[in-house]
Amino acid sequence: MEAGKGAQGGYVGRGAAGQDAPSAELAGHDSGTSWDYAPAPESREIVRIAPEYGLFVNGEFAPAASGRLFPTVNPATEEPLAQVAEAGPADVDRGVAAARAAYEQAWGPMPPAERAKYLYRIARILQERSREFAVLESLDNGKPIKESRDVDVPLAAAHFFYHAGWADKLEHAGFGPSPRPVGVAGQVIPWNFPLLMAAWKLAPALAAGNTCVLKPAETTPLTALLLAEVCQQAGLPPGVVNVLTGAGETGAALVAHPGVDKVAFTGSTEVGKQIQRTVAGTGKRLTLELGGKAANVVFDDAPVEAAVEGIVNGIFFNQGHVCCAGSRLLVQESVADAVVQRLRDRLGTLRLGDPLDKNTDIGAINSRPQLDKIRELSRAGEAEGAQRWSPPCELPERGFWFPPTVFTGVSQSHRIAREEIFGPVLSVLTFRTPEEAVTKANNTPYGLSAGVWTDKGSRILWLAQRLRAGVVWANTYNRFDPASPFGGYRESGFGREGGRHGLAAYLDA
Ligand code: NAI
Ligand code: MG
Numbered sequence: 005m006e007a008g009k010g011a012q013g014g015y016v017g018r019g020a021a022g023q024d025a026p027s028a029e030l031a032g033h034d035s036g037t038s039w040d041y042a043p044a045p046e047s048r049e050i051v052r053i054a055p056e057y058g059l060f061v062n063g064e065f066a067p068a069a070s071g072r073l074f075p076t077v078n079p080a081t082e083e084p085l086a087q088v089a090e091a092g093p094a095d096v097d098r099g100v101a102a103a104r105a106a107y108e109q110a111w112g113p114m115p116p117a118e119r120a121k122y123l124y125r126i127a128r129i130l131q132e133r134s135r136e137f138a139v140l141e142s143l144d145n146g147k148p149i150k151e152s153r154d155v156d157v158p159l160a161a162a163h164f165f166y167h168a169g170w171a172d173k174l175e176h177a178g179f180g181p182s183p184r185p186v187g188v189a190g191q192v193i194p195w196n197f198p199l200l201m202a203a204w205k206l207a208p209a210l211a212a213g214n215t216c217v218l219k220p221a222e223t224t225p226l227t228a229l230l231l232a233e234v235c236q237q238a239g240l241p242p243g244v245v246n247v248l249t250g251a252g253e254t255g256a257a258l259v260a261h262p263g264v265d266k267v268a269f270t271g272s273t274e275v276g277k278q279i280q281r282t283v284a285g286t287g288k289r290l291t292l293e294l295g296g297k298a299a300n301v302v303f304d305d306a307p308v309e310a311a312v313e314g315i316v317n318g319i320f321f322n323q324g325h326v327c328c329a330g331s332r333l334l335v336q337e338s339v340a341d342a343v344v345q346r347l348r349d350r351l352g353t354l355r356l357g358d359p360l361d362k363n364t365d366i367g368a369i370n371s372r373p374q375l376d377k378i379r380e381l382s383r384a385g386e387a388e389g390a391q392r393w394s395p396p397c398e399l400p401e402r403g404f405w406f407p408p409t410v411f412t413g414v415s416q417s418h419r420i421a422r423e424e425i426f427g428p429v430l431s432v433l434t435f436r437t438p439e440e441a442v443t444k445a446n447n448t449p450y451g452l453s454a455g456v457w458t459d460k461g462s463r464i465l466w467l468a469q470r471l472r473a474g475v476v477w478a479n480t481y482n483r484f485d486p487a488s489p490f491g492g493y494r495e496s497g498f499g500r501e502g503g504r505h506g507l508a509a510y511l512d513a
Contacts, residue, residue, distance in 0.1 A: 046187030063242025106243030123168035146368030187265030291499025299445035300330030378427030413505030452492030
């Protein structure tokens, strides 16, 4: 059993049998009793990180007008990766002006079939450079390479492919005979899926003929900047895509800018509400994709092994930094003990540690503030009387880490049942009847997603009609496809991303 410590070596997640394990050198070679994975780190050689990055405006990288920079770090090691330009009001002016000029002179007048070619080209380059993107994403965000490689990057490419196909077919999409683009889109994205959220924002906007000013999150700017480089490589006309790095102030300046016609935001409900106030009365279009507190409902007839995998995927995928995470497990009382026991056994096999190791299941928490928030809510869970459990788990000494955690004995009034934790923390509640499951699942101000696990198709349909959530997964969880619209309502926001519905936000039909 590997018992390594330190940011790179420390991965763990062992069952009770691992306590007296042999040393790392002997693991797996000696007695035949240990079947642990040897370290399998992905090389970071493929990525070249510059010491400093400028803003991407009008097809070129340039420093911020103020010359100000901010650092981005590797959350697994706290190692500074690069200094990144911080865009101020003058840069936002420049970015929006570049997008406007490109909209009027290049991208708007371009025949849609030509626009499609650029989107295809970007998608192909993303595929060609996928390993580079995956490694960079894991370095800057802390997510396991297994996920950046198999989920984030392929889905980002899929979004460009899918929307490339729409570009020249919009007049046949049910939006009327000649839907028009909206103009300049100001897009602000979060840090949990940095490249994928950039793709979700840019691809439909560009396919519909709009130009974009994108503001990545301050802790994860690097893949958006690499995507800007891909836009150059694809020969995208200057100004069609602009990337302005910075923090909340930069985002606020962008959404308030009078030259922006359409605002798209993914992030916290709190900031979403501020943006809604800023945009109110301006005539700007707005879509908001905000938080969630999804119920993952497990009935007594569900196949337990599959349900446990779905619970794990629902809340421990991406360290639980997922707006649609299945953070509230609602399990039918008659099977609750059995399901929780299987879940604990399964969590004992998860490996936490170096995000670049191909065997890592749980990576680093994205930032210190996010770690503080997870710790605070977990403390509240204990203080309010829920029972906290984690598998034996050795956390690396440096970096931001939190073990997979399960709370049982949770009641609906507990903060951990009501507030979005956005971390690897599951709150378990029980129900007796399907009606009670519906009532408890809907007892949240959010309405983004939900899951249902049962053997009965009729029960899935019955429940799906009653759950107030934009997305309901049945016998699966966290499945995404560019053709399938995603989004919520109530405190989870409004508007859809993906599919034909997602295009509507970027068209004046
Ligand atoms: P945040 O909402 O502050 O950040 C998201 C993006 O908005 C970032 O690019 C940020 O720079 C930008 N931003 C911040 N303030 C802004 C403003 N006033 N105007 C325009 N843009 C602004 O989220 P944060 O602080 O990183 O995370 C806090 C909590 O929000 C998390 O713990 C989680 O619960 C939730 N969250 C939800 C996300 C989702 O996908 N639904 C994504 C990120 C966070
Ligand atoms: Mg970072």
